[in-house]
Amino acid sequence: MADLRDQTLAFRLRREWPAYVYLLPVTIVLLFLNAYPIAYTIYISMTDFGTGPKGSLLHYHYVGLANYDYVISHQSSTILQLVGNSFFWAGGCIALFLLVGLGLACVLNQPLRGKTIYRTLILLPWAFPAFITLLVWAGMWDYEYGIINGVLNAIGIHSVDWLLSPDNAWAALFITNVWLSFPFYTVVFLATMQAIPKDLYEAASIDGAGALSQFRRITLPYLRPTIVFVGLMGFLFTFNNFYPIYLLTNGGPGLSTQIFITQSYSDAFGAHGAAPLYSTAAMYSVLDFLIIIVLTVVVIWGADLTRNWLR
């Protein structure tokens, strides 16, 4: 049906109009449950809702970009830390996902006894709902009662203050999130690898290519589109992945593991019994949204560029 592109608008409308009927329900749902709340959030971020004088919860005013201005000029270190943490969190996780996923997929892609059993077992963490396992992980990292320190003690290592010092908190977050996600990445890469024609490898090994150069010259080029696609989607997802940080560290200690989304949530719902700061929360949501949009545009544009370049 590609030839329709050349037809006139009226002709296409006459033939394709049922599409609008099929899209009507989803459009209504998205306008009411996404577009309007997003617009509302942008509006709230430009008011003194929750940050103004007492009683402003009911009577808030439009203040333009004052919230943004205040944070950028008075709390620039907080903003910089949130930006840094968000990128560190998403970038670090994706690097680990790709590393572990690719490595395990390579190992699983060779003829091995018990391969199916390994694959099924490796997939199990992914089958459990993340919210539930995260609650348990939070307990496992506990300094006094957590099983991880328990195991460390049993093999003669002193307890580690996992969630109480910045470096260890990041380590705990990364390990937990790798546990949650590496099954998916392993399976995706394995599926892609299994689609590579086997005779390519045979031809290469007759020509005397070793395992490493086979990987570099055959496997990697085949995987590249998948790596780019999965990497980008994973990055965007992790950038806004709320529950691991909220349930494990809640941004702490201090602000050291706080990202935009957790900061926004705790501002809105008054962490430690503080008053809700809806306008600041909304502002952090908007900043998060803007960063994600810019990133997406840049990456899509960059991927197009490299594709045209290499072909």
Place this chain on the structure above:
Amino acid sequence: MRVRPRRRWVRLAKRVASHLVLILACAFALFPIYFIVVTSLSTLPIAAITAHVLVPNPHSLTAASYNTILYHLSPSFLALMTNSLIFAGSAAATGLALAAFTGFALSKFNFPGRRTFVYFILLISLFPGVLLVIPYYFMFNSLGLIDTYLGLIIPYSAGAVVFSGILVKNYMDSIPDDIEEAALVDGLSRTQAFFRVLIPLCYPVLGLAAFLAFLGPYTDFALAHLFITTTNLETLALGIYSINSGDQGTQNYGLVTAFAVVMSLPIVAFYLAFQRYIIGGLTLGAVRG
């Protein structure tokens, strides 16, 4: 090829190393799950949960925690489960229908504004979902829907709609247009062809769409925590959270983990039964690149 004696050793070493790597990966994957199951079967107070619990004495295992979870919770586990099923079930039904219509329109029609529509839904889906709870609260509060079934069913129905719609579109793209055209030649209208020919071909991906739409509300905490103020609407996710934070007396690991096992069981069973379709559906877009 020359066969060198060294080669066999290299091969053997490679195989041993591969098994070692996989065993380590499985140990990492299974450790928390094993821990959850073992802890759920013991009644030790939290302070006594140390490494030696990992190799439990078979005689000390008890189903007491499960007994408490299933029969002695207030609100009862059954009530929590019923609420979760109401929310997740209706989200799955609407999510399934919306994803099917969206995927069909985007895959099989070349209507004016198609590109713009795709960009619009992608843009919208980039906004962090958890943060929608703030505007939702004010919207549904002014509609008088806070703490009602409808007030949660409506926002839950949109949860996975963009993602699932695109999954269905990708899947339908892989079904040749000839199939639909043959149905049209046989005298079916386009709508009839959609319901009678395309939909049955898409059962696997539609099942996945329903599953994803189900999973969101089933494990949602952020929205439920804010919207539900009376206990008769409480869901499983709120139940396990409140047990975990010690709202029901002191924090009891046995109870938390037993709850986790019972709550995860249906999801894990479904997942293991339909593993192939779930992975196939999710990797379709990714593998094609």
